[in-house]
Amino acid sequence: SNNNNNNSSNSGNPSSSSSSSSSAAATPSTLFTCLTRRGTIAAGRQYEMVFECTPFTDELVEAFWTFRIPTQGIEVPFLLVSQVSEPRIYFDRPSINFGQVLLGCVGNATLRLVNDEVVPFSYALDQNSFDATQALLRSVGAKKPVVSIEPWQGVVPPKGCVLLNCQFTPVLERDVNYNVICNVKRKPARLALNVKGEGVAIHEVLQLENSDGTSVVLAPSYVPSSSSTSSSSSSSTAA
Secondary structure, three states, rough: OOOEEEEEEEEEOOOOOEEEEEEEEEOOOOEEEEEEOOEEOOOOOOOEEEEEOOOOOOEHHHHHEEEEEEOOOOEEEEEEEEOOOOOOEEOOOOOEEEEEEEEOOOOOEEEEEEEEOOOOOEEEHHHHOOOOOOOHHHOOOOOOOOOEOOEEEEEOOOOEEEEEEEEEOOOOOEEEEEEEHHHHHHHOOEEEEEEEEEEOOOOEEEEOOOOOOOOOEEEEOOOOHHHHHHHHHHHHOOO
């Protein structure tokens, strides 16, 4: 919605003299605009009137107008109707799942924002929806967000698309799950993209196995007792 759509109407003059014409709205409306409200219809010619529609909602809107030729005493009422559908702009995938990514590493994914309309549309990702605002990053002392999407704002060309690069850089061992909001200018409904991932780390463990099948987890500074050492040695000798 909120696109400028033009439509035209022709009026003819079959007489041998020129006539002046005008059109006026019988019901007030900011939705419709007549770009050629007044003019002169030459003898034996047609006159084109251009109307512009700029809808701001997807509701059905009607407006009554009147076409007048004062010199001839002619008044013709006509109706303008606007019925708007949602612009066909969408993500080519509903979600991104990075799975498990090691801390300090970067997971990468790409997606497209597609525009099936014949006019361009501006878009902007709501950075609050995935904790990527500069104010938040400064408050926590972070250089970059856990999830970043670039370009986060721009223009989608008509009958084209924009390639978006999404990165997941975990800094903590935890799951993240964001519903990223995309605001498209002149599109009432917002787009949503689910992004999830899990930050993981490698945890090494050193175990000492005794002859009785039990095991002892060794700490980095752990020194096994003599009994544990002899038990393990006996197990090794017997083997």
